[in-house]
Amino acid sequence: MSSSIISDATSKVKNMVAGEKGRKVADLDSVSQTVSPDDRITSDFGVKMGNVDEWLRVANEKKTGPMLLEDSFSRERIHRFDHERIPERVVHARGAGAFGNFRLFESIEDLTTAGVLTDTSRETPVFVRFSTVQGSRGSADTVRDVRGFAVKFYTQEGNWDIVGNNIPVFFIQDSIKFPDIIHAVKPEPHNEVPQAQSAHNNFWDFVFMHTEATHMFMWTMSDRAIPRSYRMMQGFGVNTFVLVNQKGERHFVKFHWTPELGVHSFVWDEALKLAGQDPDFHRKDLYEAIDNGAFPKWKFGIQVIPESKEHDFEFDILDATKIWPEDLVPVRYIGELELNKNVDEYFPQTEQVAFCTSHMVPGIAHSDDPLLQGRSFSYFDTQLSRLGINWQELPINKPVCPVMNFNRDGQGRHTITKGQVNYWPNRFEARPPATAQEGAYPEPPFNIQGIKARTKSDKFREHYNQAQLFFNSLSEPEKNHLAAAFSFELDHCEDPIVYERMSQRLADIDLGLAQTVAEMVGGTKPEKQTRANHGKKASKISQVEFAPAKPTIASRRIAIIIADGFDNTAYSTVKATIKAASALPFTIGPRRSEVFPAGASKKPGNGVQPDHHLEGMRSTMFDAIFVPGGAESIKTLAKSGRALHWLREAFGHLKAIGGTGEAVELFKLAFALPDLRVSATDEAIESYGVVTLSKVSPESLRESITIAKEGVGFLEKFLYQISQHKNFDRELAGLNSQVAY
Template identity: 55%
Template sequence: MAASKQTGKRATTPPESHPRGNGDELHQQAGGSHPVMTTDQGIPVADNQNSLRQGPRGPTLLEDFILREKITHFDHERIPERIVHARGSAAHGYFELTRSLAAHTRARILTEVGVKTPVFTRFSTVAGGAGSVDTPRDVRGFAVKFYTREGNWDLVGNNIPVFFIQDAMKFPDLVHAVKMEPDRAFPQAASAHDTFWDFISLMPESMHMIMWAMSDRAIPRSLRMIEGFGVHSFRLLNEAGESTFVKFHWRPKLGIQSTVWDEALKLQSADNDFHRRDLFEAIQRGDFPEWELAVQLFTEEEADAFPFDHLDPTKIIPESLVPLQVIGRMVLDRWPDNFFAETEQVAFCPANVPPGIDFSNDPLLQGRLFSYLDTQLLRLGGPNFHQIPVNAPKCPFANHQRDGHMQMQVPKGRVAYDPSSLQEDSPRETPAGFRSHASADDGRKGRTRAESFADHYSQARMFFRSLETPEQAHLASALVFELSKVETLKVRVRTVSHLRNIDDSL
């Protein structure tokens, strides 16, 4: 097959090794001059926009080898630095429950009022490398590891309640677009360039997130003054197995505060570590940052009545529909003893949940449940990364996993399998363990997207019109700045055409 001049992966098989035929022609034709997109095994891809699901709103299927190959390759592109969220700062602290959710969940972390649970919380920028600055216009990661009595719970989200894309299939594309352009390796930690806006202008589902990312929320004054969101809908399961949907919100006790663009540029010039230094110094002087944890709780029937789909990660649930209920607080009171051992080696995964918390069919969440663990296997050297102190549960843990790279424990006994009868102290399953919600997902599997995911502008419009006049001006100025760095005219035109669907004043 003749080598393509397009950028990206291309066939490495020499032309003479493939006789000409229908299959070879198929791999040469896709929309005229473009080569056909294939998997790494040369299998043509018919749909690169949607992961394989059991019905339009059903769960993502493990058999989707195209999704797994794409995300696996993406997860392993960089070592040892994180591909995204590389620039991070973190602190130890505790979470205290102030209101029980026992009617909705059997997770002890959410039912035992007054218990202080240790946490480790990491804040991060998304686009830049570990050596980039703290204060660019960017989304901030907000990841909390709860060391609960029933195992670790990782609530891994952002300081913005929505996301750019609806399906995990598109995550590698999003990150490739926003990262440094591959032929020139710049700009660093910035979205003001052609590849990002080219992708965004072709993905109308991103418009709601763009409104947030171009707003003052993306240039916070301090990490102590940002909100945090779990982004996705999760499920809570009570003792009877009854399900309630939940969205998680962190609200800073200091309130939300941001800088304006000129201030951010001055901070960047004066101190690349401004946010990290601010968090460190606040903890050192005993001015411990604190957040309230609030939840939105709603039933399947209530969700069906929403004028949007709560499984769509580009949508919020307005508080006018489902009010926030404050259930606890988090206090960060101790800086890590060693930055590398803790802040750099901490491994978060949204699949880490205790019994009583479960997942929804949000297609972005479904992909994240696979991707984080796969990334950690490479970045932290193998399957025993959970033995690193910052990742290890603070409750007892036991299973039949053995050996592997960097095994630091010494498992004893002759039994490393289940079921067994040779060893009385061999780990066994328990009826009190994790159980998944028995949902009735009825639908034919296929690379489909629910029609309820099709509205890309109404919530973006709602957010823009909720801003005060100066904030709207800041957002418009951010768009002008970003698009002024885009060299390709058609990309600017496409983006403006989307903005007119949001609000004509933009």
């Protein structure tokens, strides 16, 4: 072959490569469409359609006749509808997602060659999908469950996926058990009940039979499994990965995401009610926050252990049922994730996005974590079932860097590759493998010795120490919630074998916990601790330790309840202040039509248009409540059973509640608690998260406030209580249980 032909072919390849390298991140949206009034409906093959209301048929003025199969337009519409569903995910079926960016603040080139973790000048686009694990696509958001936290980085070297959860450990140590744990937690096979919950015999039978699950079921019975928002939960890579630097040195690593807003959860009654009242609460919350410019942010951190120290711990660092306690291995925060763009259409983006733990870029590698290795096979395999062999060509999954290989054909192929060859080596020397200098994924030599056997290291056999560590590290309210969660779940197990055995299993962790639960569920009360509690605690396990460095109410949803005759000064001032603090005020009235302030004539335009009415919403959908005074307004609300229910329910769910003027009397009626102090003067009083101001003056409601614990004004006190999420003193004092809600 002449050298000119080879040179020409090589030039074409180089030009194509150069063109693809110039492709911008915006290409992620290259096939997006905006619906416009100027558009006209067309078929899938582009022909405009004049009538989409009636099938082509034989008809006359007296008779409507049979449809004609020759109507290709109608057949196409029906066929597309019949096939518009794909198999849903076996796990993580219900999810919500958003686009954003990852910024690196500190290079870790001493640990890895990965550009996304070494180049601080980059801004890497990401897509994040949050999800529940157990339920189907139609289940509720707020069920007790692990939450998926999967991040796809569209890096210059290819896609990198961290397929994580909001809990740092897992139920099983080896991926061979994955079918069993999922079968056990899913609805029972004989009746397909219950949906999206672990409160049934099979799940608790499984975790009893697998003592390695002990640590994980402690986490899932904690408040971690009922997060207030996707934006207020941590993310963890769960598995142990490896970082490889320029010298070929290996370090073991775990990945962490810590939310800027703090780590917050519902209380159980609140989560239960929301599952029925607003099953889409979490996905709407994410969309609402981004839409309002309250972009969620997480700090990105790593825990690192040099390869030389792999065996220096009492646990195996490759065991996914164990954490690396931060007291032993501190988290090093090196970057930030921000979500700032909602999806344009759910199905092609959130539903068709596909993650794989095997998607890693040079400088990041697998460890011998026995759960990770099986996940890497499983994730890739399941995408083939859901999306077909060309799933990585879908816009949401497509890398932003050039994709050049000789893979061809298959269902759903998008790429059109020009040229005469589809193999290597070839006569044009087109698309040769990359060298290390050109960025080829490295496979550093790693010496392995051993025998072929179905086994793991001895350290994998210890299953209780970290379960005790978790329990010991919780605050008192969190321990109370844990006991209540076990009591709820095991109460739904009607097989005595199941709740009897679990009552005894809890004695391996803490005797008081076991006795409390056994008494509640009807199990035999253990008389002694079956395994001594080592008494150790660890930092950064209790959610209390993740409060934001600076108190904030950003993106919090605050209900302002009014009726005709309300105090407009207090209403307007508090609403403006809430907005100024980047929170979201919602006006709630007895009706959705105008509500009029005191002294205003009841003519259209003189009132306030509520966002919702009392029967259309519930207190569960908000983080706090404010009630402005006004004699007529408070008189109306005091006669409303629903208004009183709003207040009592919010009080029972430990939320901040604020009231001014005559609203103080409404609170006395609603709560009727002698230990609750309320204002009787122009001094603001905070008592168990209820903030009151009896006598209102312009000075007492200053719009310019600081959210701080030491604040003395009404707004300072009220907004600080909102920033704390829940008032657990109310619960510890037993006040919330004294209010019927």
